[in-house]
Amino acid sequence: MENKIYIICGHYGSGKSEFAVNFAKKLKTDNTNVVLAVLDIVNPYFRSREIRLSLENLGIDVISDTLNSIKGLDMPYLSPAIKGQIMQKDRTIVLDCGGDPVGCRVLKQFSEDIKKRDYEMYMILNVFRPETSNVEDIIAMKNKLEQESTLKITGLINNSNFIWQTTVEDLIYADKIIKQVSILTNIPVIYVAGLKSIINKLPESINGTPFELELHLRSNWL
Amino acid sequence: MxxxxxxxxxxxxxxxLKAGCKAFFGYPITPQSELPEYLAKHMHKYGGVFLQAESEVAAINMVYGASGAGVRVMTSSSSPGIALKQEGISYMAGAELPAVIINVMRGGPGLGGIQPSQADYKQITRGGGNGDYYVIAYAPEDLQETVNVIKEAFDVADLYRNPVMIxxxxxxxxxMEPVDVDMEVPKRDLPEKTWATTGTQGKRPPVNINSLYLDPLSLEKHALKLAEKYRLIKAKEQRYELVNMDGAELVIVAFGTMARITRSAMEILAQEGIKVGLLRPITIWPFPEKAFNEIPETAKGILCCELSTGQMIDDVKIANNGRLPVGFFGRTGGMLPEPEEIVNAVKAMLGGLKHE
Known part of the structure; x- marks a missing residue:
C-alpha cells in the first residue's frame, strides 16, 4: 500500500470528498505517511479542506491552498506544494479532485509526474445521481474523466447512496449496473462503500470490498 | 423519474423544467451557479431558452420581457445579485407580471461572503424595490419541499400575476439529498393570459405591459387594486408547519436551514424532558400570522432563531401581539450553529422566564 498516489475522481456530488477523507484515514491506520491534497476548485461548500485541523491531529497532512484553508474561500487556485508532494516518492498521496471532467482537468498539469509513480485512479459512483444512473452514461463519464486528466481509471467504487435513507437493496441494485460497467471496461470494482448501519448487512456476492464510511463533511443534523 | x-x-x-418553465435568464454567482449551469445543459431538451445575460439587471429585464409575452420564466441569483434585480422586480410587481425568482442566500451586507445566510429576510418580505408592493416568498427547509414549492410557485405567480421568490x-x-422531482403538487385553476403581448392577429385591441401611471389618480387606483390582491394573498396563501406544539413550554420560530438545526435541538431537549415546539413558516410573505393562534396555553415564551442578527423577529412580535415574551438566537455572516447552541439558548430563556 505504500508510496502510491490515489486519485479520487468522479461525477459531481457522488461522494468523492467523503470517500477521500475516509480513505486517507484508513491508509493512516495502516501506518503510512499520508498526505491528502485537495484539488477541488469547483465546490464552494462541503470541501475536505474544511476539516483540515482534525485530519492533521490524526497525522494526515492536508494540502489545499496557501491561505490555510479558510472556510468559504472562493478562489480557484492550487497550492504549489501539491506538485512537490507528488514528486516526493516516499509519501502516500490521496488526491481529492473536483467533480466532473472539469474537476479532473486540474490533474493534467500533474499527469506527467503522476505517471512516473505507481498510481491508482478511483472513480466514485453513485448510480442514484441522474447523470450516472446507467451503464452507458457511466462509461461516457469515465471516458471524459480520463480524457481531461490524461490518466487511466484503475478502479470503480460503488458509493451509491441516498445518505441516511440508503438500503441494502439500493446497493445491490447499484452493484448490478457497476458490475456491468466493470465487465465492459475491464476495470475492477475495488470497494463498495456505505455507512456502518448497512455495510455489515451486504451479501457476500456483492462486488468490491466493503468500506465503512463515516460522514465528516456533513453535519449530523443535516 | x-x-x-x-x-x-x-x-x-x-x-x-418540470413546472413548464420555458425561459431562464441569469448571471452566475456563488453559491447558486450550478442552477444556471444545469439549465444551460438541459433547458433545450424541454424546448426552452437559456441565456446568460451580461448582468443581473439585464437578466431581470429579460424576465420582464418574457413574462410580458406570457411565457413561464425564471431567474436565480444569490443575495447581492438579487439586490441588483430589485428594480426589475418592482417593475414586474407594478406591471403585474408573474415570474419565479430563486434567491440562494449568502452572507451580507454588500458582497459579504459565500456561506449560508437568511439575512435577506427584510429585503424579500418588505418588497426590496420601490413602491407599494410585495413578492410572495417561500422558504422551504429541505430539497423535497423546495422542489414542490417551486413547482407550485409557477402556478401561484400566474394566478396572482405577481413575482414569487424562493x-x-x-x-x-x-x-445533496434524495428527492422525487415528479411528486404531485396541488394545481391551481389558472385563467388564460389574456393580458400577455402575444400578438393581436388583427382580432383584438393591443394590450400594454406597463408600470408607469403619470396620472396620480390612476396610480392610486392601481396601487389600491394591488393592495386588494395582497390582502387576498395574505388570507389564502399563508403556509406553515407546527411541530410538537402539544404541551410545549417554549415555541421556536425558525425557517429553512435554521428549522432543520432546530429539529435536532428539539430532540436533545426532549431527552432532557424539556418540551419545545417548532412553528416553521413556509411562506415568509405572507408571514403565517394565523399559526400564532395555535400556540398552546402551556407556552411561556417564543424564541425566534435565524441565520441573521434578527430580521424575522419583527414579524414574530407583530404576530405574537404582545402575548408572550419573545427571545432571539442567531448566527450570521455564513456561520451555522450546532444544535447544542440552540439548546443552550432555550435553557437560558426558560431559566430567565422562571425568574420573572
Missing amino acids: AKVMMKGNEAMALAA AVDGLIGQM
Missing part, C-alpha cells in the same frame, strides 16, 4: 440524489441547485433547476440559503443550494 423516481427518487434520485441531487444537489439543491440542480434539483431547483429540474423542478422549474428564499433558500446556500446550504440548501449546495447540499
Whole structure:
C-alpha cells in the first residue's frame, strides 16, 4: 500500500470528498505517511479542506491552498506544494479532485509526474445521481474523466447512496449496473462503500470490498 | 423519474423544467451557479431558452420581457445579485407580471461572503424595490419541499400575476439529498393570459405591459387594486408547519436551514424532558400570522432563531401581539450553529422566564 498516489475522481456530488477523507484515514491506520491534497476548485461548500485541523491531529497532512484553508474561500487556485508532494516518492498521496471532467482537468498539469509513480485512479459512483444512473452514461463519464486528466481509471467504487435513507437493496441494485460497467471496461470494482448501519448487512456476492464510511463533511443534523 | 440524489441547485433547476418553465435568464454567482449551469445543459431538451445575460439587471429585464409575452420564466441569483434585480422586480410587481425568482442566500451586507445566510429576510418580505408592493416568498427547509414549492410557485405567480421568490440559503443550494422531482403538487385553476403581448392577429385591441401611471389618480387606483390582491394573498396563501406544539413550554420560530438545526435541538431537549415546539413558516410573505393562534396555553415564551442578527423577529412580535415574551438566537455572516447552541439558548430563556 505504500508510496502510491490515489486519485479520487468522479461525477459531481457522488461522494468523492467523503470517500477521500475516509480513505486517507484508513491508509493512516495502516501506518503510512499520508498526505491528502485537495484539488477541488469547483465546490464552494462541503470541501475536505474544511476539516483540515482534525485530519492533521490524526497525522494526515492536508494540502489545499496557501491561505490555510479558510472556510468559504472562493478562489480557484492550487497550492504549489501539491506538485512537490507528488514528486516526493516516499509519501502516500490521496488526491481529492473536483467533480466532473472539469474537476479532473486540474490533474493534467500533474499527469506527467503522476505517471512516473505507481498510481491508482478511483472513480466514485453513485448510480442514484441522474447523470450516472446507467451503464452507458457511466462509461461516457469515465471516458471524459480520463480524457481531461490524461490518466487511466484503475478502479470503480460503488458509493451509491441516498445518505441516511440508503438500503441494502439500493446497493445491490447499484452493484448490478457497476458490475456491468466493470465487465465492459475491464476495470475492477475495488470497494463498495456505505455507512456502518448497512455495510455489515451486504451479501457476500456483492462486488468490491466493503468500506465503512463515516460522514465528516456533513453535519449530523443535516 | 423516481427518487434520485441531487444537489439543491440542480434539483431547483429540474423542478422549474418540470413546472413548464420555458425561459431562464441569469448571471452566475456563488453559491447558486450550478442552477444556471444545469439549465444551460438541459433547458433545450424541454424546448426552452437559456441565456446568460451580461448582468443581473439585464437578466431581470429579460424576465420582464418574457413574462410580458406570457411565457413561464425564471431567474436565480444569490443575495447581492438579487439586490441588483430589485428594480426589475418592482417593475414586474407594478406591471403585474408573474415570474419565479430563486434567491440562494449568502452572507451580507454588500458582497459579504459565500456561506449560508437568511439575512435577506427584510429585503424579500418588505418588497426590496420601490413602491407599494410585495413578492410572495417561500422558504422551504429541505430539497423535497423546495422542489414542490417551486413547482407550485409557477402556478401561484400566474394566478396572482405577481413575482414569487424562493428564499433558500446556500446550504440548501449546495447540499445533496434524495428527492422525487415528479411528486404531485396541488394545481391551481389558472385563467388564460389574456393580458400577455402575444400578438393581436388583427382580432383584438393591443394590450400594454406597463408600470408607469403619470396620472396620480390612476396610480392610486392601481396601487389600491394591488393592495386588494395582497390582502387576498395574505388570507389564502399563508403556509406553515407546527411541530410538537402539544404541551410545549417554549415555541421556536425558525425557517429553512435554521428549522432543520432546530429539529435536532428539539430532540436533545426532549431527552432532557424539556418540551419545545417548532412553528416553521413556509411562506415568509405572507408571514403565517394565523399559526400564532395555535400556540398552546402551556407556552411561556417564543424564541425566534435565524441565520441573521434578527430580521424575522419583527414579524414574530407583530404576530405574537404582545402575548408572550419573545427571545432571539442567531448566527450570521455564513456561520451555522450546532444544535447544542440552540439548546443552550432555550435553557437560558426558560431559566430567565422562571425568574420573572
